Every structure is written in C-alpha cells, then in structure tokens.
Amino acid sequence: MNEAPVRADARYVLYWMRRNRRAHWNHALSYAVRWxxxxxxxxxxxxxLNCGPSANDRMYTFALEGVAENARRLAALGCGYEFHLREKRSERGCRRLALAAAALVxxxxxxxxxxxxxxxxxAVAVESSCIVPISRFEKRExxxxxxxxxxxxxxxxxxxxMQPVRVKHxxxxxARVAFSPVGIQRMVAACDIDHSVKPSLSIRGGVLEAERRLAHFxxxxxxxxxAQRNEPSKHATSCLSPYLHFGHISPHEVAIATRSEPAFQEELIVRRELAHNFARFSEDPRSLKSLPEWAQATLLxxxxxxxxxVYDRDQFAGAETHDELWNACQREMLLDGVIHGYYRMYWGKKIIEWSATCADALETMLYIHDRWALDGRDPNTYANVLWCFGLHDRPWQERPVFGMIRxxxxxxxxxxxxxxxxxxxIRELERSA
Ligand SMILES: Cc1cc2nc3c(=O)[nH]c(=O)nc-3n(C[C@H](O)[C@H](O)[C@H](O)COP(=O)(O)OP(=O)(O)OC[C@H]3O[C@@H](n4cnc5c(N)ncnc54)[C@H](O)[C@@H]3O)c2cc1C
Structure with missing residues (x-):
C-alpha cells in the first residue's frame, strides 16, 4: 500500500481487521503471522467499530456479538487483540497502534x-473476501x-x-473481552450513532453463529x-449473507463445506464474485451510469x-404500499435486516415500477439497504440493486416503464x-417484536 520501510525497533506486526472480522480462514492474518x-x-x-455515517444499533450489535469469540480465538493462536469501540466520531482507535508497529497488514x-x-x-493489503482474488481480473466482466x-x-x-496459522512469538x-448481551446493549446505547434502527429480531452476529448456520445448512x-431455494416459506437457503458481509465467515470455508451442491456454488462463487468484480472495476457502483448502454437507453x-x-421513499420505507406481499418483504427488512433472495428481486422490481423516476427508485433501494440491511453496503448490494435495472442481465420483451428490463x-x-x-x-415476526 506504500513504499515505507519496516520499522526496526517495534514490538509487533499489526493486523488491522477492517473487513474480515475473524481469526480463522483469514489470509491477511496468516500473512501477518508469517511476516x-x-x-x-x-x-x-x-x-x-467507528461511527460512519450509516452506523446504527443494528450494525453495531451484530459486529459486537462477534468480538468475544475473536478475542478468544486470537489468544489461543498466540496473537494479541485490541478492540476499540469509537463512541464518538472524533476518536482515534487502531491508528495509534499502526504508528508504533513494525509493519501493517x-x-x-x-x-x-x-x-x-x-x-x-x-503497509500491505491482503484479500480474503473472495475465493479467486479480485485482483486476478483486470476489468469489469x-x-x-x-x-x-x-x-x-x-x-x-x-x-x-488453509494451512493452520503457527505463531512463533x-x-x-x-486480551480479555467478555461481552454479555446486556453489556452490548449498554455499549451501543452510549455511542453517537443512529439509535432508531433496532438490532435484528432474530439474527445474531459472530463467528460462532455463522458456523452454526453453516453446519445447519x-x-x-x-x-x-x-429445488426449494426460490420458495421462501421452505427456508432452504443458508442465511449467510450478513456473516459474509461482516467477514464473520470465510467464503473459502463455506465453499469447501458445500462442494457437493453446484447450484449453491454458483451463487456463492460466481454471482458473489461477479458483484465484487463489478464493485472493483466500476467508476461508481451506486450509479445508474454503471448500467450497460442498452439498459440506460431503454429506461430513458x-x-x-x-x-x-407512485410512492415516495418514506412510504416505501414504512411498508405503506397497496401490495401486501411487498409490504411483508419490507417489514422483514425493517425487523430482521434481510429479505429472502427470491422476494428481494420482486421487492426491487416493484420499487422501479412505483417510483416517479428511476433515479428515485435507485435512491430508495440504496437508502433502505444502507439503513436496515445487515448485509447491505456490500458489493452484492450494488450489483443486485442495479441488476433490477438490467445490470448483468439481457434485454426482454419491451413494456411500459421497464422498457426491455426484466x-x-x-x-x-x-x-x-x-x-x-x-x-x-412476517405477521408472526411482528407479533414477536
Ligand atoms: C434488490 C436486491 C438487493 C440485494 N442486496 C443484497 C445485499 O445487500 N447483500 C447481499 O449479500 N446480497 C444481496 N442480494 C442478493 C441475494 O438476495 C442475497 O445474497 C441472498 O438472498 C442472501 O441470502 P442467503 O445467504 O440465504 O443466500 P443463499 O441462497 O444461501 O446463497 C449463499 C450466498 O451466495 C451469495 N449470493 C446469493 N445470491 C446472490 C446474488 N444474486 N448475487 C450475489 N451473491 C449472491 C450470497 O453471499 C449468499 O449469502 C440482493 C438481491 C436483490 C435482488
């Protein structure tokens, strides 16, 4: 990441865990240990955890639920661990440690x-978010x-x-980190973040929960x-997207455990890595300008x-449309922070149909994902939201509003x-709330 030298009189190599919040199946940690x-x-x-513009109780709670296990596993490996909760937007956390390190990974x-x-x-950046590193590609696919x-x-x-990590020194x-659920609630309440978005009702964060869900799947x-992944009431999918987003589980670990199922590998590897390729090589992955020309022309x-x-952003966000199914999808998002994958396509397509303009529709989808989705603010968010407008898809029969978009x-x-x-x-979920 820079041309600076290794520092001679330092006490440690620092691994700054910014994306992949886990101690196992982590190529950056492995690189730091070897170095x-x-x-x-x-x-x-x-x-x-720092107070970014969209930080809220839901995101903070999910990330904090992973901290105690990360501390335990890093201690077992022989690595030090410091967790910083930046309660105020102005505080400096890991940067202080970086300034005193021999090298930064x-x-x-x-x-x-x-x-x-x-x-x-x-300083070196190592990828562990995709199976085939994004840097192996040179352009947008x-x-x-x-x-x-x-x-x-x-x-x-x-x-x-992955080879097990072996620490010589x-x-x-x-580190002793023991966070109880009540302790997490108190920590989150003390932060200068958006408290109006409550923690997910039924999805808990952390590597242990990610591994439990993978084993269940x-x-x-x-x-x-x-056969059943497109039937939401069958609950046949993995529900791993929030854990992949926070890096609580590695795509390598998931892919190796699910090798027997090509349909799943297509989603986890091809579709997910296509989204990462799009996010890396697009000038602005949150813009309609990143759509293929045929899609921009037909929408225009x-x-x-x-x-x-026609609904505005707040009517959509409040699940106030005439369509009971659409409202149920939006309520799942409000209460749990996800929507089943098949209905999520329907959810996006209808926002296009019922917004005054495509620009409004895009703004609504991104706003809702930024605020409520546990797996939001991710390459998958941008590629799939734009998929609703024709990205990575082909032209279909022409019709009003959509043109040739599916x-x-x-x-x-x-x-x-x-x-x-x-x-x-979803009614049951609401009652439980
Ligand atoms: C409008 C819209 C918005 C979406 N926003 C997001 C988002 O913010 N974050 C997100 O992770 N996914 C998003 N998706 C893609 C997909 O809906 C979710 O990844 C999936 O529903 C997550 O549930 P699961 O983990 O049970 O998936 P499974 O079916 O169990 O699939 C396993 C994994 O494969 C990957 N995957 C599955 N479908 C896709 C896909 N279409 N594109 C890329 N990767 C995929 C995910 O990482 C997922 O966790 C969106 C889809 C649409 C149509």
Missing part, C-alpha cells in the same frame, strides 16, 4: 481501503457467463483448505437447495411511462411461491 515470524515478532490484531476489498492517515511503516469460465479455471488454485498480554438444507426511452402507483408480477409470485405462508410468517 512477523520472519521478523521475530508477535502479531497484534486490532478490530474497531490489513484487508484488501472490492472497494480498496485508502490509508487516510500517514502510515510511516510498510460483462455478466456471469463471461466470468464463470475464468473463475472455474482458477478455482483449483485458490479453493484449498506469542504476544505477551492476553449442510445438515438440513443443502440437499433441497436447488420509457422515462415518462405512466406508473400505476419485469416481475404479483401473479407470478403467487403462482410460483406460497405468498400467504410468507405473509403469515
């Missing part, structure tokens, strides 16, 4: 982290069909179990995934098309899925 072993130093790992990501302060020591053969060619090289002080769902041609209903109907949802079962489930 520190060569220098005869221990590794200190630093994790922090951090996570590379689809949207690479800029070092927004001057690091006087050698057109769609899944163009990425798939390239990924499949490189997969044998990258999809291998243990960090002297042992492999035991109970994987065999029926291909139909910009003045008459909408059957369209979805309530009748289609009723025909293909048990919408009543889902609506009743």
């Amino acid at each position: 520190a072993n060569e220098m005869g130093l221990p590794v200190l790992c630093c994790e922090e 951090t996570d590379d990501d689809a949207e690479p982290f800029a070092l927004d302060f001057d690091v006087p020591v050698a 057109y769609a899944a069909y163009s990425l798939r053969p390239k990924i499949m060619r490189m997969l044998p090289q990258y999809l291998a179990p 243990r960090y002297a002080e042992r 492999v035991k109970h769902n994987i065999a029926r995934y291909a 041609k139909h910009a003045a098309g008459k909408r059957p209903h 369209y979805m109907t309530l009748e289609g949802m009723r025909r293909k899925t048990d919408t009543e079962a889902y609506i009743n489930e």
Whole structure:
C-alpha cells in the first residue's frame, strides 16, 4: 500500500481487521503471522467499530456479538487483540497502534481501503473476501457467463483448505473481552450513532453463529437447495449473507463445506464474485451510469411511462404500499435486516415500477439497504440493486416503464411461491417484536 520501510525497533506486526472480522480462514492474518515470524515478532490484531455515517444499533450489535469469540480465538493462536469501540466520531482507535508497529497488514476489498492517515511503516493489503482474488481480473466482466469460465479455471488454485496459522512469538498480554448481551446493549446505547434502527429480531452476529448456520445448512438444507431455494416459506437457503458481509465467515470455508451442491456454488462463487468484480472495476457502483448502454437507453426511452402507483421513499420505507406481499418483504427488512433472495428481486422490481423516476427508485433501494440491511453496503448490494435495472442481465420483451428490463408480477409470485405462508410468517415476526 506504500513504499515505507519496516520499522526496526517495534514490538509487533499489526493486523488491522477492517473487513474480515475473524481469526480463522483469514489470509491477511496468516500473512501477518508469517511476516512477523520472519521478523521475530508477535502479531497484534486490532478490530474497531467507528461511527460512519450509516452506523446504527443494528450494525453495531451484530459486529459486537462477534468480538468475544475473536478475542478468544486470537489468544489461543498466540496473537494479541485490541478492540476499540469509537463512541464518538472524533476518536482515534487502531491508528495509534499502526504508528508504533513494525509493519501493517490489513484487508484488501472490492472497494480498496485508502490509508487516510500517514502510515510511516510498510503497509500491505491482503484479500480474503473472495475465493479467486479480485485482483486476478483486470476489468469489469460483462455478466456471469463471461466470468464463470475464468473463475472455474482458477478455482483449483485458490479453493484449498488453509494451512493452520503457527505463531512463533506469542504476544505477551492476553486480551480479555467478555461481552454479555446486556453489556452490548449498554455499549451501543452510549455511542453517537443512529439509535432508531433496532438490532435484528432474530439474527445474531459472530463467528460462532455463522458456523452454526453453516453446519445447519449442510445438515438440513443443502440437499433441497436447488429445488426449494426460490420458495421462501421452505427456508432452504443458508442465511449467510450478513456473516459474509461482516467477514464473520470465510467464503473459502463455506465453499469447501458445500462442494457437493453446484447450484449453491454458483451463487456463492460466481454471482458473489461477479458483484465484487463489478464493485472493483466500476467508476461508481451506486450509479445508474454503471448500467450497460442498452439498459440506460431503454429506461430513458420509457422515462415518462405512466406508473400505476407512485410512492415516495418514506412510504416505501414504512411498508405503506397497496401490495401486501411487498409490504411483508419490507417489514422483514425493517425487523430482521434481510429479505429472502427470491422476494428481494420482486421487492426491487416493484420499487422501479412505483417510483416517479428511476433515479428515485435507485435512491430508495440504496437508502433502505444502507439503513436496515445487515448485509447491505456490500458489493452484492450494488450489483443486485442495479441488476433490477438490467445490470448483468439481457434485454426482454419491451413494456411500459421497464422498457426491455426484466419485469416481475404479483401473479407470478403467487403462482410460483406460497405468498400467504410468507405473509403469515412476517405477521408472526411482528407479533414477536
Ligand atoms: C434488490 C436486491 C438487493 C440485494 N442486496 C443484497 C445485499 O445487500 N447483500 C447481499 O449479500 N446480497 C444481496 N442480494 C442478493 C441475494 O438476495 C442475497 O445474497 C441472498 O438472498 C442472501 O441470502 P442467503 O445467504 O440465504 O443466500 P443463499 O441462497 O444461501 O446463497 C449463499 C450466498 O451466495 C451469495 N449470493 C446469493 N445470491 C446472490 C446474488 N444474486 N448475487 C450475489 N451473491 C449472491 C450470497 O453471499 C449468499 O449469502 C440482493 C438481491 C436483490 C435482488
């Protein structure tokens, strides 16, 4: 990340855990340990939560639920661990530790982290977010069909179990972090963040919970995934997207555990890594300008098309449309921070149909994801929100408002899925709230 030298008189190599909040299956941590072993130093790992503009109780609670287990596992490996909760926007956390390190290792990501302060020591970013590193590609891929053969060619090289991390020089002080649920509530309440977005009702964070969900999926769902993943009331999917987003689980670990199911690997590897490719190589992954030309042209041609209903951002956010199924999807988002993948497509398509303009529709989808989605603010968010506008898709038959963009109907949802079962489930969820 820079040209600075390794610092000679330092006590540790710092691993700044910014994206992949886990101590296992973590290539950046593994790199930091090997580098520190060569220098005869221990590794200190630093994790922090800072008050970004969209920080709220839901995101903070989910991340904090992973901290105690990260501390325990890093101590077992022999690494130091410091967790910083930046309660106020002005506080400085891990940066202080970076200034005193021999060298800095951090996570590379689809949207690479800029070092927004001057690091006087050698700094390296290592990717552990995708299976085939995003940097193996040089440009934006057109769609899944163009990425798939390239990924499949490189997969044998990258999809291998990781060698265990072996620390030669243990960090002297042992971190003791024990956060009870009440303790987490108190910490979150003391932060200068948005307290109006409550923690998810049923989704708890952390590596232990991620591993439990993966084991449950492999035991109970994987065999029926291909047949039932588009029937929300069957609960056949993995529910791993929040954990992949916070880095509480590694895509390598998930891919190796699910090798027997090609339909799942298509989503986890091809679709997810296509989204990372899009986020890395697009000038602005949150803009309609990143759509293919045919999609921009057809949406422009139909910009003045008459909408059957028009809602504004707050009506959408409040689940106040005429459509009971759509409102149930939005309530799932408000209460739990996710929407089932199949209904999420319907949810997005209808926002396009019922917004005054495409720009308004995009703003609404991103606003809702930024605020409420546990897996939001992710390459998957941007690629999939723009998929609703034609990204990575092909032209379909022309129709009002959508032009040649793929369209979805309530009748289609009723025909293909048990919408009543889902609506009743969301009512139950609301009652439990
Ligand atoms: C409008 C819209 C917005 C979306 N926003 C997000 C988002 O903010 N974050 C997010 O992670 N996903 C998003 N998706 C993609 C998809 O809906 C979720 O990844 C999926 O529903 C998560 O549930 P799961 O973990 O049970 O998925 P599973 O079916 O169990 O799939 C396993 C994993 O594969 C990946 N995956 C699945 N479907 C897709 C896809 N279409 N594109 C890329 N990767 C995929 C995810 O990482 C997922 O966790 C969005 C889809 C749409 C249509």
